[in-house]
Amino acid sequence: MSPTITAFEQSPDRGRGLARDMRVRWALEEVGQPYNVRLLSFAAMREPAHLALHPFGQIPTYEEDDLALFESGSIVLHIAQRHGGLLPAGANARARAITWMFAALNTVEPPIVDLQIARIMEGDQPWYEQRLPLVQARLHKRLGELSGCLGHADWLDGAFSAGDLLMVSVLLRAKAAGILSEHPKLAAYVARGEARPAYKRAFDAQLAVFTAASAR
Amino acid sequence: MSPTITAFEQSPDRGRGLARDMRVRWALEEVGQPYNVRLLSFAAMREPAHLALHPFGQIPTYEEDDLALFESGSIVLHIAQRHGGLLPAGANARARAITWMFAALNTVEPPIVDLQIARIMEGDQPWYEQRLPLVQARLHKRLGELSGCLGHADWLDGAFSAGDLLMVSVLLRAKAAGILSEHPKLAAYVARGEARPAYKRAFDAQLAVFTAASAR
Numbered sequence: 419m420s421p422t423i424t425a426f427e428q429s430p431d432r433g434r435g436l437a438r439d440m441r442v443r444w445a446l447e448e449v450g451q452p453y454n455v456r457l458l459s460f461a462a463m464r465e466p467a468h469l470a471l472h473p474f475g476q477i478p479t480y481e482e483d484d485l486a487l488f489e490s491g492s493i494v495l496h497i498a499q500r501h502g503g504l505l506p507a508g509a510n511a512r513a514r515a516i517t518w519m520f521a522a523l524n525t526v527e528p529p530i531v532d533l534q535i536a537r538i539m540e541g542d543q544p545w546y547e548q549r550l551p552l553v554q555a556r557l558h559k560r561l562g563e564l565s566g567c568l569g570h571a572d573w574l575d576g577a578f579s580a581g582d583l584l585m586v587s588v589l590l591r592a593k594a595a596g597i598l599s600e601h602p603k604l605a606a607y608v609a610r611g612e613a614r615p616a617y618k619r620a621f622d623a624q625l626a627v628f629t630a631a632s633a634r
Numbered sequence: 635m636s637p638t639i640t641a642f643e644q645s646p647d648r649g650r651g652l653a654r655d656m657r658v659r660w661a662l663e664e665v666g667q668p669y670n671v672r673l674l675s676f677a678a679m680r681e682p683a684h685l686a687l688h689p690f691g692q693i694p695t696y697e698e699d700d701l702a703l704f705e706s707g708s709i710v711l712h713i714a715q716r717h718g719g720l721l722p723a724g725a726n727a728r729a730r731a732i733t734w735m736f737a738a739l740n741t742v743e744p745p746i747v748d749l750q751i752a753r754i755m756e757g758d759q760p761w762y763e764q765r766l767p768l769v770q771a772r773l774h775k776r777l778g779e780l781s782g783c784l785g786h787a788d789w790l791d792g793a794f795s796a797g798d799l800l801m802v803s804v805l806l807r808a809k810a811a812g813i814l815s816e817h818p819k820l821a822a823y824v825a826r827g828e829a830r831p832a833y834k835r836a837f838d839a840q841l842a843v844f845t846a847a848s849a850r
C-alpha cells in the first residue's frame with residue numbers, strides 16, 4: 419500500500435510550494451515512492467477526524483498501513499530511514515545529516531517564520547514598520563552563519579541528504595520573502611535544490627492541486 | 635570514551651536549567667551514560683574552534699570518538715538510538731515518539747521562544763506592551779492544543795520517551811515565563827518530568843556549574 423499524505427485543498431501560498439506537504443512530496447519523489455494525497459479544506463483541518471491524526475490541526479500527515487505520523491521533519495526522517503538515497507550509509511555521516519534536519523527546523527526556520535508572522539499577522543499593526551528591521555536583522559544574522567558554514571560546497575555535508583532537503587525547503591520561504599538575495603551562496607544552494615528532478619516533480623504535483631482548485 | 639558536551643560557563647538563566655545543555659544532560663542521565671562537560675564563555679563560543687563544532691556558535695555540542703554533533707534534538711535522538719530507555723522497541727511506536735521530538739522543537743518551542751524574544755530583546759521597545767497579548771495568544775492556542783492531546787495521560791504516547799523529554803524541556807521555558815498555570819494538565823506533565831531521578835541529577839549538575847561560577 420502506498421502511503422497517504424494530507425495537503426491543503428487550496429494552498430494559502432497559491433501554489434508556490436511553500437506549504438509543508440511539499441517537503442514530504444519531495445522526499446517521496448527522491449526515493450521513488452508513489453503516494454496518495456488527501457486534500458483538506460481549512461474547515462476539515464479543525465474537525466475531530468483530522469485532529470486525531472494531527473493534534474495541532476495542520477498539514478501534512480502521513481498514513482501507511484497502521485502507522486500515522488505528523489510533523490514534516492519526522493515524516494521526512496521516517497521516509498529517509500525506510501528508503502535509500504536521503505541519508506548516508508555511515509553511522510557518523512548519518513547522525514550529521516540528521517543534525518542538519520534539526521538545524522533546518524529548529525534553528526533556521528523559526529526566524530524565517532517570525533518574519534512571515536510579522537508581515538502576515540502583524541502587517542496592519544502600528545508597530546509593524548518600526549519593528550521589522552529587528553526581525554530582519556535576527557534572520558540575516560542566522561542566514562549569514564549558515565552561508566559561512568556552507569561556503570563553496572554544493573551541499574551541507576557531502577552528498578545531498580534529507581538535511582539539505584529540509585534546509586532548502588526552509589530557505590525557499592526566505593527566498594519568497596525576498597531576503598535571500600543578500601546571501602548569494604544560499605540563493606545558489608536553493609537553486610541547486612530546485613533543479614533536482616524530484617523537486618520539480620513534487621512542485622508540479624502541488625501546483626496542479628492549486629490550479630485545479632482555482633479552476634473550479 | 636565518555637562523550638563530551640559543551641555548556642555555558644555561566645548560564646544566562648542563572649542555573650534554572652533552561653539552557654539547551656540540560657536536555658542532553660537529562661537524556662544521558664536517563665540512559666546511564668557518564669559524560670564530560672567543557673564549559674564555554676560567551677567569547678569562546680564565537681571563536682573559530684567552537685564555530686567549527688557549532689556553525690551557529692551555540693551550546694550544546696556533543697563529541698564522541700570521531701563524531702561531532704550539534705542541535706540538542708539531534709543529540710538527544712542520537713543518544714536515544716544508541717541506548718535503551720528513551721525510544722519504544724516497536725518501529726511504529728518509535729516513529730511516533732520521534733514525531734513528538736520534532737513537535738516539541740518545531741511546533742511548541744517556537745512560540746515559547748517568541749515570548750522570550752519579546753520580553754528579553756524587545757522589552758524596552760515602545761510597542762512591547764501593546765504587542766505582548768498577540769504573542770501570548772498565539773502561544774496559549776498552541777499550548778491548549780497540546781493539553782487537549784495529552785488529556786489525562788501521564789506521557790504523550792505510552793511510556794516516557796525522548797519525545798516527552800524534549801516536550802517537558804520546552805515547556806519548562808513556558809513555566810519559567812509564568813504562563814503554564816493556565817494549562818494545569820501541562821503543568822502536571824512538566825512536574826512529572828521534573829520528578830524523574832534522571833532529571834534531578836541533570837538539573838543538579840548544571841546548577842553546580844552556575845553556583846561554582848558565581849562563587850569565583
